[in-house]
Amino acid sequence: MPRLTARERREAYQREYAFQKKHGKSFFPHAVFHDTIVSLIVVALIMGMAVLWYAQFGPVPEIADAAREGGILGPAYEGKADPGVLRYDPRPEWYFFFLFELLRIFKTPELLIVGSVIIPTIWMVLLIGWPFIDRNPDRRLSRRPVALAVGVMVPIVLLTLTFYGAKAPGAVGEASTAPGAAAFANGACSTCHTFADAGTAGNVGPSLTANAVDYETALNLITNGKGGMPAFSAQYNEDQISCLAGYVATHSGAAAGKEGPEAATAAETYPASCEKAGGEFAGTAAAG
Amino acid sequence: MSTLLPPPGEIAKMPVDWVEERSGLITFGKFMLFRNVPKDISWLQTLGSALITVFILQVTTGILLAMYYQPDPDTAWMTIKFITDEATLGWLVRGMHKWGSSVMVVLLFLHMGRTFLFGAYKYPREMTWITGAIIFILVMGMSFTGYLLVFDERAYWATIVGVNINGTAPILGPALSWILMVGPEISTHTLSRFYALHMLVIPSILGGLIALHMLLVVRLGVTSPPWSRMQVTESDV
Numbered sequence: 001m002p003r004l005t006a007r008e009r010r011e012a013y014q015r016e017y018a019f020q021k022k023h024g025k026s027f028f029p030h031a032v033f034h035d036t037i038v039s040l041i042v043v044a045l046i047m048g049m050a051v052l053w054y055a056q057f058g059p060v061p062e063i064a065d066a067a068r069e070g071g072i073l074g075p076a077y078e079g080k081a082d083p084g085v086l087r088y089d090p091r092p093e094w095y096f097f098f099l100f101e102l103l104r105i106f107k108t109p110e111l112l113i114v115g116s117v118i119i120p121t122i123w124m125v126l127l128i129g130w131p132f133i134d135r136n137p138d139r140r141l142s143r144r145p146v147a148l149a150v151g152v153m154v155p156i157v158l159l160t161l162t163f164y165g166a167k168a169p170g171a172v173g174e175a176s177t178a179p180g181a182a183a184f185a186n187g188a189c190s191t192c193h194t195f196a197d198a199g200t201a202g203n204v205g206p207s208l209t210a211n212a213v214d215y216e217t218a219l220n221l222i223t224n225g226k227g228g229m230p231a232f233s234a235q236y237n238e239d240q241i242s243c244l245a246g247y248v249a250t251h252s253g254a255a256a257g258k259e260g261p262e263a264a265t266a267a268e269t270y271p272a273s274c275e276k277a278g279g280e281f282a283g284t285a286a287a288g
Numbered sequence: 289m290s291t292l293l294p295p296p297g298e299i300a301k302m303p304v305d306w307v308e309e310r311s312g313l314i315t316f317g318k319f320m321l322f323r324n325v326p327k328d329i330s331w332l333q334t335l336g337s338a339l340i341t342v343f344i345l346q347v348t349t350g351i352l353l354a355m356y357y358q359p360d361p362d363t364a365w366m367t368i369k370f371i372t373d374e375a376t377l378g379w380l381v382r383g384m385h386k387w388g389s390s391v392m393v394v395l396l397f398l399h400m401g402r403t404f405l406f407g408a409y410k411y412p413r414e415m416t417w418i419t420g421a422i423i424f425i426l427v428m429g430m431s432f433t434g435y436l437l438v439f440d441e442r443a444y445w446a447t448i449v450g451v452n453i454n455g456t457a458p459i460l461g462p463a464l465s466w467i468l469m470v471g472p473e474i475s476t477h478t479l480s481r482f483y484a485l486h487m488l489v490i491p492s493i494l495g496g497l498i499a500l501h502m503l504l505v506v507r508l509g510v511t512s513p514p515w516s517r518m519q520v521t522e523s524d525v
């Protein structure tokens with residue numbers, strides 16, 4: 001077959017499509033019939049999910065602001081959002097898991113932007129610009145090896161990311177008795193950070209077992225947040241923040257075999273803040 | 289007496305003729321219904337119309353929810369609770385809206401997969417693909433803004449993390465998260481801003497883009513499958 005110029009190809013396409021249309025069938029009732037059946041199935045599916053969700057609701061909670069439990073499709077609602085509440089689960093809707101997982105892969109501060117901005121932007125550009133990237137005029141898959149490879153890779157990558165993104169983070173071990181450890185383990189921190197001393201295995205933020213963080217850095221991060229790390233100044237008071245910062249500074253970096261840079265001074269001063277903060281923050285070591 | 293009035297059939301046709309004479313809508317409707325499509329179109333090509341159905345369902349259930357919902361941090365959660373626990377069939381309306389969004393995302397992926405498989409984004413349908421890609425991104429925006437509205441613990445924290453992630457972009461990032469949150473943290477203004485985006489701004493743009501997408505589909509016609517055996521024969525040329 002001789003190579004066609006772009007113009008000839010377009011004309012050939014126009015001719016062929018005009019032919020197919022001429023010998024085609026009427027949109028109504030043929031296509032409309034199929035469309036209606038599929039739409040009805042989809043509406044039935046949505047109603048079915050709503051009913052299944054509802055059928056597994058627990059009783060309406062007695063306590064104000066509490067969650068109403070549910071079954072496999074999740075709770076009717078969780079507890080009312082309260083910035084002061086320390087327990088939480090920052091997981092998004094399932095179809096954002098693939099983006100969420102990217103953040104876990106690029107969790108060090110220097111690389112974070114790769115997962116949070118660079119890769120998603122590239123994806124969006126590729127998605128929108130795809131008709132200009134794939135210039136191959138053929139539609140048959142057997143003649144589109146590159147498109148076929150892309151078409152197989154993309155779902156595999158997205159499904160894998162979604163699968164790992166769905167795994168819940170959380171606690172894996174016992175918290176130590178150091179002041180601040182229990183507050184770290186039971187609070188928000190555990191969802192995002194792996195920290196052997198507190199027995200947590202979150203993987204949104206950097207591992208505090210591996211990284212040694214000094215007191216000032218920790219204090220600043222917990223108070224003001226940075227990147228994927230939320231600011232906690234609305235949730236915790238000054239004593240609580242300085243207690244957590246002190247705890248992190250003295251116990252982080254264990255895997256690297258080094259203590260936090262100001263471990264010695266912080267170790268002397270921070271238990272006082274924890275004592276003042278009270279509750280979970282106080283720890284049991286101070287007493288012993 | 290019967291000679292004074294036209295027969296009933298004629299009377300019934302009068303309003304139709306009136307509309308047709310002034311707008312041409314009947315001709316347009318007939319064109320839409322009776323235009324030809326290729327003979328061998330497949331079941332895979334029904335996913336787009338299913339998406340329109342789901343969009344209409346989201347708009348309808350969304351409007352019903354909006355009649356009870358209050359975008360205020362103190363009352364938002366209470367109104368969701370009222371809709372779910374007390375309002376007649378409120379659980380059904382909310383459940384269909386909630387699960388409709390998941391089904392919509394799945395259908396979007398399937399529909400994109402189908403057009404990819406068929407090479408339906410090639411000449412002359414490049415613009416149809418581009419409008420679709422933007423619709424996809426906007427639907428993700430719908431879900432992101434809708435998630436906060438429930439204002440339970442998970443909604444609150446997921447949104448903080450999401451906004452912080454926007455904030456990591458150079459230069460624009462911090463500005464963007466400030467614009468989304470209206471300040472450094474989630475407040476009354478954040479919730480009403482998300483609500484306005486979720487039920488006014490994004491859906492209107494989405495509706496417009498869907499209309500454009502459809503205009504292109506009708507104008508260009510749907511592709512026949514790439515395995516189509518229909519070929520132009522000599523006698524037709």
Ligand code: HEM
Pocket residue numbers: 343346347348349350351353354357368382385386388389390392393427430431434435437438486487491
């Ligand atoms: C014009 C159309 C829409 C209107 C007026 C609307 C309105 C609302 C309202 C009032 C709520 C709060 C009630 C609730 O959470 O149950 C809500 C929630 C929500 N919306 Fe929409 N919505 C529309 C379209 C969509 C679309 C197209 C999607 C996504 C595909 C979507 C996704 C969501 C999600 C995920 C929630 C949270 C639902 C939950 O967890 O219960 N909405 N919407």
